[in-house]
Amino acid sequence: MRTLFLIAYCFLATQAYPQKQHQPKVMLGMETYAFLKGQDAALKKVASEFPALKKDAIAVEKSSRVLFGRAAINIERFLKEELGSRDFNILQRRIDSLVNEQLEQPIEQEQYARDFIEKAKSEIGLAKTEGIHKSIISFAYHDAPHQEITDGHIIHFTTKRHPKAEKSAVILSIPKSWRAEEAQMSSTIQQFTSHDGKGIEKIMIMVHDLDKQDQDIVLSENSIPSMLPPTARLIRTEPVTIDGVAGMMVEAEEELNLLPGKKKIRMLQFMFAHNQKLYCLQGSIGPANLQQNLEGHIKKFEPLFRLVAARTQIID
Numbered sequence: 001m002r003t004l005f006l007i008a009y010c011f012l013a014t015q016a017y018p019q020k021q022h023q024p025k026v027m028l029g030m031e032t033y034a035f036l037k038g039q040d041a042a043l044k045k046v047a048s049e050f051p052a053l054k055k056d057a058i059a060v061e062k063s064s065r066v067l068f069g070r071a072a073i074n075i076e077r078f079l080k081e082e083l084g085s086r087d088f089n090i091l092q093r094r095i096d097s098l099v100n101e102q103l104e105q106p107i108e109q110e111q112y113a114r115d116f117i118e119k120a121k122s123e124i125g126l127a128k129t130e131g132i133h134k135s136i137i138s139f140a141y142h143d144a145p146h147q148e149i150t151d152g153h154i155i156h157f158t159t160k161r162h163p164k165a166e167k168s169a170v171i172l173s174i175p176k177s178w179r180a181e182e183a184q185m186s187s188t189i190q191q192f193t194s195h196d197g198k199g200i201e202k203i204m205i206m207v208h209d210l211d212k213q214d215q216d217i218v219l220s221e222n223s224i225p226s227m228l229p230p231t232a233r234l235i236r237t238e239p240v241t242i243d244g245v246a247g248m249m250v251e252a253e254e255e256l257n258l259l260p261g262k263k264k265i266r267m268l269q270f271m272f273a274h275n276q277k278l279y280c281l282q283g284s285i286g287p288a289n290l291q292q293n294l295e296g297h298i299k300k301f302e303p304l305f306r307l308v309a310a311r312t313q314i315i316d
Contacts, residue, residue, distance in 0.1 A: 028196070029139065037072075041103055071136045139195075155173075170314055174192050189206065206279070242272045243313050249309075252266075267298075
């Protein structure tokens with residue numbers, strides 16, 4: 001059992017590719033890829049050593065193809081782009097070598113193999129909301145992020161009783177693989193970062209108290225420009241409705257002064273006013289280098305950001 005759990009539930013990537021420092025998302029991809037390859041190899045070993053368990057092992061492997069298989073394919077594409085084909089092939093060979101080394105010895109008892117199959121069955125449901133489960137989900141939907149929500153892999157976040165959201169209450173549907181993080185700005189109630197906190201995509205919920213003179217504010221194409229910071233470039237606006245309340249969608253790109261130099265973010269903001277408060281649901285990409293074109297990136301995540309806004313519920 002020690003061998004099976006070592007392969008399937010430990011991260012081999014830190015051993016497999018220690019030569020270079022990589023971005024957190026790249027390391028996450030390596031770790032997840034090693035896990036998936038290890039579990040697949042362990043299931044094959046169970047099937048070959050215990051004929052009575054072959055049917056169960058094959059059934060688990062087939063059941064895991066929908067998300068686990070999709071995640072593996074997307075990770076391969078992602079790592080090839082980030083590492084290059086040569087270094088990715090080196091990584092593959094190293095992981096395969098480590099897997100073969102760990103699975104070299106026979107499984108000591110059939111009960112160990114049965115326990116492993118039961119553990120693998122429970123992993124397929126991805127019911128947990130931490131660790132490897134988040135990573136597998138995030139890479140399974142790497143090519144189409146919005147499908148994570150439409151397939152039901154979501155958590156619900158409410159501003160009700162939140163210490164930074166007095167007398168405000170909305171419920172958001174957030175992708176399960178995104179990590180909830182506290183935000184530094186007082187008006188930002190909560191922020192969520194993709195790939196379990198390792199990505200550059202964020203969702204934020206911001207609430208501003210409206211002054212008396214602004215409590216009858218009408219969000220429109222004409223009022224939006226004055227609400228943006230001077231470092232932001234307005235790209236487009238669009239009327240939207242959020243839980244029956246009229247609002248505006250704003251796409252903008254903002255320049256930020258960050259060390260060691262200037263960066264930028266591209267964002268979609270969904271704004272609406274309710275009960276003397278201005279709500280802003282923001283989906284963003286970045287920070288990124290100023291010369292980087294983020295148009296394709298924001299278009300990839302726009303369906304997801306729109307789904308989060310469309311599913312937002314206001315609690316009176």
